[in-house]
Each structure stands twice: as structure tokens, then as C-alpha cells.
Amino acid sequence: MSTDTKQANSKNGKLLVLTPGLGAISTTFIAGVESIRRGLAKPIGSLTQMQTIRLGQRSEKRNPLIKDFVNLTPLEKLEFGAWDVIEDNAYEAAKLANVLKVEDLEPVADFMKEIEPMSAVFNQDYVKRLNGPNVKKQTNKMELAEALREDIRNKMKETGSERAVMIWCGSTEVFQHPSECHSTIEAFEQGLKDNDKAIAPSQIYAYAAIKEGVPYANGAPNLSADFKALEQLAHNNGVPIAGKDFKTGQTLMKTILAPGFKSRMLGIEGWFSTNILGNRDGEILDDPDSFRAKEVSKSGVLDTILQPELYPDLYENLYHKVRINYYPPRGDEKEGWDNIDIVGWMEYPMQIKVDFLCRDSILAAPLVLDLALLLDLAKRSGQSGIQEWLSFYFKSPQVVEGHIQEHDIFIQHFRLKNTLRILGGEKPLTHLSENFDGSH
Ligand SMILES: NC(=O)c1ccc[n+]([C@@H]2O[C@H](COP(=O)([O-])OP(=O)(O)OC[C@H]3O[C@@H](n4cnc5c(N)ncnc54)[C@H](O)[C@@H]3O)[C@@H](O)[C@H]2O)c1
Numbered sequence: 001m002s003t004d005t006k007q008a009n010s011k012n013g014k015l016l017v018l019t020p021g022l023g024a025i026s027t028t029f030i031a032g033v034e035s036i037r038r039g040l041a042k043p044i045g046s047l048t049q050m051q052t053i054r055l056g057q058r059s060e061k062r063n064p065l066i067k068d069f070v071n072l073t074p075l076e077k078l079e080f081g082a083w084d085v086i087e088d089n090a091y092e093a094a095k096l097a098n099v100l101k102v103e104d105l106e107p108v109a110d111f112m113k114e115i116e117p118m119s120a121v122f123n124q125d126y127v128k129r130l131n132g133p134n135v136k137k138q139t140n141k142m143e144l145a146e147a148l149r150e151d152i153r154n155k156m157k158e159t160g161s162e163r164a165v166m167i168w169c170g171s172t173e174v175f176q177h178p179s180e181c182h183s184t185i186e187a188f189e190q191g192l193k194d195n196d197k198a199i200a201p202s203q204i205y206a207y208a209a210i211k212e213g214v215p216y217a218n219g220a221p222n223l224s225a226d227f228k229a230l231e232q233l234a235h236n237n238g239v240p241i242a243g244k245d246f247k248t249g250q251t252l253m254k255t256i257l258a259p260g261f262k263s264r265m266l267g268i269e270g271w272f273s274t275n276i277l278g279n280r281d282g283e284i285l286d287d288p289d290s291f292r293a294k295e296v297s298k299s300g301v302l303d304t305i306l307q308p309e310l311y312p313d314l315y316e317n318l319y320h321k322v323r324i325n326y327y328p329p330r331g332d333e334k335e336g337w338d339n340i341d342i343v344g345w346m347e348y349p350m351q352i353k354v355d356f357l358c359r360d361s362i363l364a365a366p367l368v369l370d371l372a373l374l375l376d377l378a379k380r381s382g383q384s385g386i387q388e389w390l391s392f393y394f395k396s397p398q399v400v401e402g403h404i405q406e407h408d409i410f411i412q413h414f415r416l417k418n419t420l421r422i423l424g425g426e427k428p429l430t431h432l433s434e435n436f437d438g439s440h
Contacts, residue, residue, distance in 0.1 A: 013162025015073045016155060017372045018214070020205045021170030022082035022117045024279055024332055025219065025246075027094035029169075029365040030080050030115065034108040037075050041104075045366035048072055048373045053417055055426050070424045072373045079159035083151070083205075084117035084170075085132030093117075097279065099332045099361045118151050121201045126173040126222075128287045130280075141199055142192040148208035163379070165372045166209040166216045171281070173200050173222035174289035175296065181229075185236075188229035206230055210239045215375035217390070218243035218398075219368065221293040226398045235385035240378035242371065242387045245395040247409075248363035250275060250322075250336035251298055253356055255409040257340070258305045267314040267343035271302060276327040277334035279360065286326040298322045298395060301407045314343075334360050367393050381423050389419035 019026040035041035036049075043049035048067050055062040055069070066072070080090075088096065091112035094105055105112070121144045122135045138144050156164055179198035181191030188207070191199050202218065206225035209216040210233050218224040225234070225241050234241045247255065250273055261268060285291045308315035338354040371393055378387050391397030392412035397405045406412055418428035 012077075014077045014079050014160055015372070015376050016079045016081055016159055016161035016164040017368075018152065018155065018164055018166040018209075019080075019082045019169040019368070020084075020120070020166070020202065021168065022084040022086075022088070022090055022093050022115070023169065023171070024097035024099050024281065024361040025364045025368060026082055026169040027090050027097055027112070028099045028361040029368040030090055031094055031100055031105060031108050031112060032365050033075055033078060033080075033369060034111045035104065038108065040107055043075075043366065043369070045363065046369050047366075047416075048370045049075075049366075053420060054429065055421065055424075066420060067373075070377055070420055073376055078372075079161050080115055081151075081155040081159070082115065082117050082169075083120045083148075085120040085122045085130065085134050087117065087132070087134045089113050089117070090115035097332065097361065099359065118155070121145075121148060121204050123201055125197075126200045126202075127171045127284060127290065128174070129284050129290075130171055139195070140193070141195050141204055142189070145192055145204050145208045145211070148205060149212050152208065152212045152214060163376060164212070164214045165375045165379075166205065166214050167368050167371055168202055168205065168216070168218045168220055168224055169368065170202060170205075170220065171284045172220045172290045172293055173202055173224075174287075175292035176200065176223050178223065178227040182223075182227035183229060185229050185233050188233075200224070203230070206241075207233070210234050210237055210241070213237060213239055213379075215240040215242075215379050217241065217371045217375060217393075219246045219364070219371075221245040221296065221298075221396060222290075223293075228401075231386060231400075238379075238382070238384040240375050240383050240387045241385065241398070242375065242390040243394060243396075243398040245294070245298075246364045246367050247393055247395045248360060248367070249334060249356060249358040250338065251301055251395045252363070252409070253336070253338065253354060254301055255305065255407050255412075257352075257354070258302055259408040259410055261342060262306055262311075262314075265311075265314065267347075268302075268306065268318050268340065269343055269349070270319040270321075270339070270341040272319075272321045272323075272339045273298075273336065274323040274325065275334055275336045276325045276330055277332070277360065278326065278328040278330040279332040279334075281360070282324070282326040282334075283328075285324050291324060294324060295322055296396075300396060300405065304405055304407045332360050334358055377423065389415050392416045 202224040306315040340352040
């Protein structure tokens with residue numbers, strides 16, 4: 001990113017947050033935003049709402065909130081729209097997801113009941129363990145894309161929104177590699193017209209968003225906007241995109257812990273991760289093809305953090321295994337176990353056990369909010385294409401071809417904040433001591 005980035009323009013109009021998928025994450029996100037607006041909750045877990053940013057030298061004591069420093073859209077200006085194959089409104093869907101307690105959902109029930117899902121672009125070949133009636137009837141993929149574009153325009157009009165962003169909160173689609181139709185914009189558009197089997201529903205949503213100038217992020221691990229055709233289209237149309245797979249529970253822990261072990265030059269022989277979860281996401285991931293997408297997205301993390309090619313003595317033989325088990329009694333309250341076999345001085349072995357009793361959607365909801373606001377900021381600042389500085393939020397960060405994914409959460413965080421400093425017209429920080437860099 002160049003340092004002469006345009007200052008973000010207008011944030012006064014309303015911002016429409018569109019989510020394909022009105023399930024556990026999106027309803028927890030929407031209910032949370034409305035509860036915060038009504039003074040009933042705090043935006044815990046959201047950098048855009050709670051974190052400060054240091055500007056200049058420490059002695060200057062300039063530490064504004066991020067949201068004030070870069071002029072993010074205030075929560076009061078957010079509107080919501082969603083698509084789902086299931087007809088439940090946001091209130092009914094939230095009740096079914098069973099993430100929020102009755103006493104937290106009821107005070108915003110009136111608001112949630114107003115949010116009805118638009119009919120979805122859906123094909124069961126891509127999500128085997130899901131079916132529902134609220135599906136668009138067109139059979140041609142280009143017509144489906146046109147229908148989504150019309151939905152976006154209508155929803156913006158209906159809500160009086162000036163701008164929109166789209167965050168994929170739909171189910172995980174089956175694993176796929178990019179095909180011929182994903183290689184160029186022309187091939188992709190031809191594929192839409194020809195109903196190419198390789199074009200999944202999430203890709204049609206991403207295409208529709210980018211064509212409408214709406215920034216797009218993918219919260220799931222499936223191929224959606226992370227191939228050449230849509231990357232090029234996003235770049236050409238001045239649309240920021242980001243992905244993929246929200247970094248929540250176990251991978252969040254992994255990317256916090258692994259950089260710590262590496263910084264102290266402790267070896268790791270094995271890292272076994274297993275999960276039990278019982279929400280609809282868990283049920284869908286019980287299908288081997290959907291699980292494969294998740295497995296691939298979760299497994300790249302350790303290699304790039306630990307760099308076994310540079311540290312063969314410490315990490316060359318690391319055995320990394322990830323398991324996800326669908327276990328209905330747990331619902332959204334997942335349990336993630338990690339057994340880490342580490343090695344110290346004179347190769348003495350040690351073990352670390354992590355048992356994270358987490359709540360998936362509670363961890364994911366603030367990420368949806370931050371991504372919506374930061375992608376909108378990126379668009380208003382004249383950024384386009386892949387936004388690598390948002391890697392902080394993803395398990396498998398989307399990067400420009402030839403770039404290496406960064407998984408270390410501390411480096412990701414540093415990069416995110418320095419990008420914000422630049423977008424806000426300030427100098428990036430180096431964290432060198434003020435005497436050392438001679439600036440004092
Ligand atoms: N919760 C987390 O911590 C977390 C972390 C990373 C990624 N994810 C991913 O985020 C996604 C959403 O998770 P969730 O817990 O809300 O799942 P969920 O099953 O509760 O909700 C997903 C919703 O998407 C709908 N859907 C599926 N295909 C659709 C389509 N083509 N168009 C419109 N709607 C569609 C489903 O009907 C469902 O209501 C999943 O793909 C999940 O793997 C979740």
C-alpha cells in the first residue's frame with residue numbers, strides 16, 4: 001500500500017451489511033450490534049469499537065480509539081440484509097441457533113423479527129447436509145447473479161443505505177481447486193452463462209457483490225473470491241476483498257501460542273488438535289467434502305509461523321493433526337483440545353494441554369463487525385483488490401499471488417494497525433526505542 005493513500009471520504013450515509021447466511025454467526029452479530037446500540041451490551045472482541053491506536057512517540061500520549069482516528073461508520077448507521085435457504089427471520093434463526101440466552105435475545109426481538117432472509121442462490125451439490133425452500137428459481141448462474149445484484153440494489157434502496165459490504169456467513173461448501181473457468185474474468189462470465197459446474201453459489205454472491213462495487217469477505221474456508229477471475233475483477237472495479245475462514249477458537253489459540261514458542265526457540269514435535277461441536281456448522285462439517293475445506297484452511301497455519309525450512313532442528317519433524325467431531329449435545333459451545341509436545345534444552349520433552357471451552361459465534365460476531373467497517377473504510381480510502389492487512393481476521397489469509405500468507409497474530413496485528421495509521425495520514429510505527437531511532 002502506498003503512503004499517499006486517499007483520505008477516506010464520507011461516512012455519513014448508512015452502511016448496509018449483507019450476509020449470505022442468516023445462521024448462528026450472523027444472528028449473533030446482528031443481535032449484538034442492536035444490543036450495543038440500545039446500551040444493553042459492550043462490543044467486547046471488536047478492535048474497531050474498543051481498541052486504541054498509538055500515534056507518534058509514546059511521550060506524545062496520543063491514543064485515540066481506532067474508530068475515531070480513521071472515521072469508521074458508527075454503529076447507529078448500520079443496516080442489515082441477509083439471504084438464507086431457510087425462511088426463518090433473524091429472531092427465529094437466532095432462537096434455533098441457541099447461542100444467545102432468552103434474556104439477551106428478547107430485548108431486541110422486535111428488531112430481529114424485521115429481518116427476513118432474501119431467497120438464496122443454493123445448490124445442494126455444494127453443501128450436502130442442508131436443504132431448504134427459500135431458494136431462487138432461476139436455473140442459469142448468470143441470471144442468478146443478476147438476481148442477487150438486484151437484491152443488493154433493492155435492499156440498499158429499501159434501507160436508505162449509501163454503501164454496502166457483503167460478508168459470507170453461509171455454510172462451508174465442498175472443497176474445490178480453481179478450474180479453468182476461475183482463471184480469467186471472461187472465462188468466469190462465460191462459465192456463469194454456461195452453468196459451469198465448477199462455479200459454487202458463494203462465488204456467485206461474490207461476483208454479484210464485486211459487480212455492484214460492494215466489498216466482499218469470505219468467513220468460510222471454501223473457494224469463493226480467492227481465484228484469479230474475481231481478484232482481477234475486484235481490482236479493476238475498485239472493490240476491496242478479503243478472506244478466508246474467520247480465525248476464532250482453536251486456530252486463534254494456535255496463532256497466539258506458536259509464535260511464542262518459536263520466539264523462545266523451543267522445539268515442537270507434535271500438535272494434536274481435536275474439537276467437539278454440535279451446531280449446524282458442525283453438522284455440515286461432518287460431511288467429508290466440507291470438512292476437507294476446513295482441514296486445508298486450518299493446517300497451513302503452523303508451517304508458516306514455525307518456518308521448519310529455517311529451523312529444521314526445532315520443527316522439521318512436527319506432526320500436526322486436526323480433527324473436528326460433530327457432537328450434538330454441545331451445540332455452539334465447542335470444546336477444542338490441543339496436546340502440544342514441545343522440546344527444550346538437551347532435547348528434554350514437555351507437554352502442554354489446552355482445553356478451550358469456547359463459544360464459536362461469540363468469537364466470530366465481532367470479526368463480522370470489524371470486517372464490515374474496515375472493508376468499508378478501505379473502499380472509501382480508494383483501496384481495491386485483496387486486503388492483506390486484514391489477515392488478522394482469517395485462518396487462511398488471502399494474499400496476492402507470490403506473497404506468503406502471514407499467520408502470526410502479532411505480526412498480523414502490527415500490520416493492521418500500521419495500515420490504519422497510514423490510512424489515517426500518520427506515520428507507521430517501528431517500535432524501535434525513541435533514542436535508538438534517533439528521532440528524539
Ligand atoms: N463460528 C465460527 O467460529 C466460525 C469460524 C470460522 C468459520 N466459520 C464459518 O462461518 C460459516 C457460518 O457459520 P455459522 O455457525 O453461522 O453456521 P450456520 O450453519 O449456523 O449458518 C449458516 C447459514 O448459511 C445458510 N446457507 C448455506 N448456504 C447458503 C447459500 N448458498 N445462500 C444463503 N444461505 C446459505 C444456512 O442455511 C445457514 O442458515 C460456516 O461456513 C462456518 O464454517 C465459523
